[in-house]
Amino acid sequence: PNIKPVTAPNTARSDALFERAKKLIPGGVNSPVRAFKAVGGTPRFVQRAQGAYFWDADGQRYIDYIGSWGPMILGHGHPTVVEAVQKAVLEGFSYGAPTEREVELAEEIVKLLPSIEMLRLVSSGTEATMSVIRLARGATGRSKIIKFEGCYHGHSDALLVKAGSGLATFGSPTSAGVPPEVVQHTLVLEYNHIAQLEEAFSLHGKDIACLMIEPIAGNMNFVRASIPFMKRCRELCTQYGALLVFDEVMTGFRVALGGAQSLYAQSIPGFKPDMTALGKVIGGGMPMAAFGGTRAVMELLAPLGSVYQAGTLSGNPVATACGLATLREIQKPGFYDALGARTRDLVQGLTQAAAQAGVPFCGDSEGGMFGFFLLGQLPQNYATVMTTDGPAFNRFYHAMLAGGVYYAPALYEAGFVSAAHSAQDIAETVSVARDAFNSLST
Ligand code: PLP
Numbered sequence: 001p002n003i004k005p006v007t008a009p010n011t012a013r014s015d016a017l018f019e020r021a022k023k024l025i026p027g028g029v030n031s032p033v034r035a036f037k038a039v040g041g042t043p044r045f046v047q048r049a050q051g052a053y054f055w056d057a058d059g060q061r062y063i064d065y066i067g068s069w070g071p072m073i074l075g076h077g078h079p080t081v082v083e084a085v086q087k088a089v090l091e092g093f094s095y096g097a098p099t100e101r102e103v104e105l106a107e108e109i110v111k112l113l114p115s116i117e118m119l120r121l122v123s124s125g126t127e128a129t130m131s132v133i134r135l136a137r138g139a140t141g142r143s144k145i146i147k148f149e150g151c152y153h154g155h156s157d158a159l160l161v162k163a164g165s166g167l168a169t170f171g172s173p174t175s176a177g178v179p180p181e182v183v184q185h186t187l188v189l190e191y192n193h194i195a196q197l198e199e200a201f202s203l204h205g206k207d208i209a210c211l212m213i214e215p216i217a218g219n220m221n222f223v224r225a226s227i228p229f230m231k232r233c234r235e236l237c238t239q240y241g242a243l244l245v246f247d248e249v250m251t252g253f254r255v256a257l258g259g260a261q262s263l264y265a266q267s268i269p270g271f272k273p274d275m276t277a278l279g280k281v282i283g284g285g286m287p288m289a290a291f292g293g294t295r296a297v298m299e300l301l302a303p304l305g306s307v308y309q310a311g312t313l314s315g316n317p318v319a320t321a322c323g324l325a326t327l328r329e330i331q332k333p334g335f336y337d338a339l340g341a342r343t344r345d346l347v348q349g350l351t352q353a354a355a356q357a358g359v360p361f362c363g364d365s366e367g368g369m370f371g372f373f374l375l376g377q378l379p380q381n382y383a384t385v386m387t388t389d390g391p392a393f394n395r396f397y398h399a400m401l402a403g404g405v406y407y408a409p410a411l412y413e414a415g416f417v418s419a420a421h422s423a424q425d426i427a428e429t430v431s432v433a434r435d436a437f438n439s440l441s442t
Pocket residue numbers: 069123124125126127129152153154155214218219247248249250279280289
């Protein structure tokens with residue numbers, strides 16, 4: 001309430017479109033977080049995007065730190081990617097038959113992520129994680145899975161679950177429409193809690209098909225799995241014969257060329273997950289995702305093996321063209337050094353601006369992914385993330401939005417910097433934040 005917008009936002013056209021959308025599309029959106037429910041106000045309807053910016057229906061420009069929730073690592077409309085997509089479109093949209101580009105994309109991914117010997121392309125991260133779980137269950141003949149509170153792995157039934165009342169009990173659904181029986185095999189544990197992890201394995205280890213984890217959890221803003229915690233995850237999975245599944249839908253090719261798994265391998269000798277789910281960057285903004293891992297497990301998939309999985313649009317030729325062009329750009333020398341430095345500059349600039357205004361603040365980043373909290377210390381788990389002052393976050397959010405800076409409209413989502421974000425964009429963002437922090441502290 002005591003915040004003065006940096007500029008008065010004009011949302012007349014977005015308001016009108018939102019009203020029209022709400023008549024036909026539940027909440028006016030095709031994915032809930034877009035509705036601005038947590039922060040209030042009108043979601044901006046996007047007209048077009050280029051580089052680090054998008055323009056809304058009212059013609060206002062925003063510096064975009066969402067980048068389609070992760071895929072747009074090169075920024076919007078990168079010329080090489082646009083050219084590849086244009087060429088692909090002229091050759092046909094979809095065949096439902098194999099293509100050379102699918103093989104090329106698979107070769108590229110396998111080259112960059114040594115833990116993946118074989119993979120399959122799908123169209124969304126949800127499909128990737130859902131299929132990995134089926135495969136892990138098929139491979140082990142076990143039913144139970146472990147996930148962690150605050151990690152999001154898409155919206156398949158078995159993963160829409162929160163912690164039960166104790167370790168001996170399994171989770172309860174977080175969505176209506178998910179029968180309790182469907183999540184009765186999902187054990188939900190606290191992120192970064194080694195003792196609880198050990199207890200869960202000692203109670204249920206022989207029944208656990210897989211442990212799925214976001215290695216840097218971007219769905220509780222930005223929380224890293226600690227090295228000792230990850231080491232223990234690996235050891236316990238190996239000891240009990242469960243598969244360690246990295247959900248790198250967000251972190252894959254975003255935090256490093258080798259994904260988050262390459263960062264853990266730097267600290268834990270020989271570290272590798274058994275299976276990995278990928279999405280977002282590998283499609284460069286087109287519907288594309290993948291899951292892969294060891295050959296022995298992947299060969300259990302149909303048509304070779306008995307675990308069924310399929311998709312009409314899987315390996316879509318336009319999406320593979322977009323993904324391949326994107327993956328080739330990010331392999332250019334120095335790409336991640338520059339992206340990482342720019343992202344660190346952003347977090348550092350915001351941290352200094354907050355300190356000057358006397359606002360509690362901390363942030364972290366890896367590659368082109370970042371998070372920040374209106375908290376004095378980086379949280380280690382979901383419960384701590386959620387101690388953030390929600391109303392203060394929302395006031396800050398709207399001040400930033402009014403100043404032309406767009407990031408996730410919820411305090412538990414990560415942010416993304418692209419290669420198109422310039423030093424000038426970062427400086428402009430920090431300058432808008434300075435005013436926003438000052439208005440928070442008055
Ligand atoms: N896994 C993670 C870590 C994600 O962040 C997401 C989406 O944000 C998903 C899975 C689901 O991917 P999709 O939205 O493509 O279904």
